[in-house]
Amino acid sequence: GENVEQHPSTLSVQEGDSAVIKCTYSDSASNYFPWYKQELGKRPQLIIDIRSNVGEKKDQRIAVTLNKTAKHFSLHITETQPEDSAVYFCAATPGGSQGNLIFGKGTKLSVKP
Amino acid sequence: SQTIHQWPATLVQPVGSPLSLECTVEGTSNPNLYWYRQAAGRGLQLLFYSVGIGQISSEVPQNLSASRPQDRQFILSSKKLLLSDSGFYLCAWRNPGTSPFFGPGTRLTVL
Numbered sequence: 692g693e694n695v696e697q698h699p700s701t702l703s704v705q706e707g708d709s710a711v712i713k714c715t716y717s718d719s720a721s722n723y724f725p726w727y728k729q730e731l732g733k734r735p736q737l738i739i740d741i742r743s744n745v746g747e748k749k750d751q752r753i754a755v756t757l758n759k760t761a762k763h764f765s766l767h768i769t770e771t772q773p774e775d776s777a778v779y780f781c782a783a784t785p786g787g788s789q790g791n792l793i794f795g796k797g798t799k800l801s802v803k804p
Numbered sequence: 805s806q807t808i809h810q811w812p813a814t815l816v817q818p819v820g821s822p823l824s825l826e827c828t829v830e831g832t833s834n835p836n837l838y839w840y841r842q843a844a845g846r847g848l849q850l851l852f853y854s855v856g857i858g859q860i861s862s863e864v865p866q867n868l869s870a871s872r873p874q875d876r877q878f879i880l881s882s883k884k885l886l887l888s889d890s891g892f893y894l895c896a897w898r899n900p901g902t903s904p905f906f907g908p909g910t911r912l913t914v915l
Contacts, residue, residue: 725903734894734906735848780848791838791863792904796847 693718693785697795705803710771712798714781715763723784724764725792726755728777735780739766771802806831808907810895816913823868823882825910827895830876835897837878838904839870842892854878890914 694717704710716724722743727735741748741755741764748755752771757764768775778799782792807830817823829835839851850863852870860870867886871879878895895907 732911734909737903737905740903782848791850791853792848793850794848 721783810907825880
């Protein structure tokens with residue numbers, strides 16, 4: 692089955708710097724890759740997603756890139772702010788599944804003022 | 805708009821006791837429904853999913869079970885809880901072409 696690896700597990704940056712989180716997946720038929728942000732004690736919330744027919748997608752300070760050949764995708768956050776501090780999860784939907792997401796183990800991002 | 809409810813919000817149960825967590829969805833029809841578990845400081849593990857009433861698929865062997873008695877109701881149960889069942893239980897729904905949306909979660913502590 693699908694396996695999603697996420698790195699790093701923790702990331703600390705200064706306010707205003709950029710943050711990059713990387714994920715790899717194993718199922719070449721996976722076709723949907725969302726990113727979720729989870730603040731302490733709260734539900735994960737979708738922040739951006741990308742489909743396998745697109746290489747890059749951007750939404751203000753957040754962007755996601757997808758390399759299908761290498762089977763990896765990355766989240767880029769520019770001009771980080773303290774409120775970006777949270778745990779970020781990547782996920783992949785294996786081909787042929789019922790929309791079942793397989794999640795990475797998460798990255799705890801800390802943005803220092 | 806669609807909303808998703810989970811209850812209870814928190815639960816403390818002794819080992820060996822039964823469990824029933826409920827999830828209901830409003831504003832959508834025939835959604836795919838999911839139960840995820842998140843252990844403390846860990847990622848999200850898919851436990852069950854359902855594509856329709858009475859249709860349940862299990863992703864991992866365990867002492868938990870799920871049922872979908874109505875289109876927009878998803879229930880997670882156990883006959884006898886284990887310490888390892890502690891965690892944050894998240895229900896989610898998804899319709900084709902949409903992104904999965906999570907409920908507020910139930911924090912379960914088994915003592």
